[in-house]
Amino acid sequence: MAKLEKVIDGDFDALLARIERGLLEGGVSAAPEDSSDFQEGGARCSVRVFERFSYTGANRLRMNLTLFQGGGPVHLSAVTAGGGHAPFVRTGAWGEEAFLDKLRKLL
Numbered sequence: 001m002a003k004l005e006k007v008i009d010g011d012f013d014a015l016l017a018r019i020e021r022g023l024l025e026g027g028v029s030a031a032p033e034d035s036s037d038f039q040e041g042g043a044r045c046s047v048r049v050f051e052r053f054s055y056t057g058a059n060r061l062r063m064n065l066t067l068f069q070g071g072g073p074v075h076l077s078a079v080t081a082g083g084g085h086a087p088f089v090r091t092g093a094w095g096e097e098a099f100l101d102k103l104r105k106l107l
Contacts, residue, residue: 002096004078004103012069015076016046019065022106029053033062043070052099061095063103078103 008015024030033049048065061082068075080096 001079001081002100003080004076004100006076006107008074008076008107010074012044012046012067012074015074016048016067019103019106020048023050023063023102044068061099063099065103076107 020032024032030050030052033051035049036047038045044067046067050063050065052061052063061080063078063080066077068077078100080099082096
């Protein structure tokens, strides 16, 4: 697994839209898997799950993305995970970092 966490000043909706659009347009095999949104008082939370094929690891990768805002800046947490074929060596780590690199470029 690979992880990226950031605190971002900016508009919650614009940031979420830019990330969704950028990840889905950034690769042929990228697809949205599911989403969830919560709002209570002044706090908001959006969760997105994306999946794509990793040619490097020859497997599917998932990115779980969470945006949270409680009245201040937006907190972002993205975690990638993917399967591999080798029983003792993690072959998916390269693809997981590459998936996060796409997100880093969008930010």
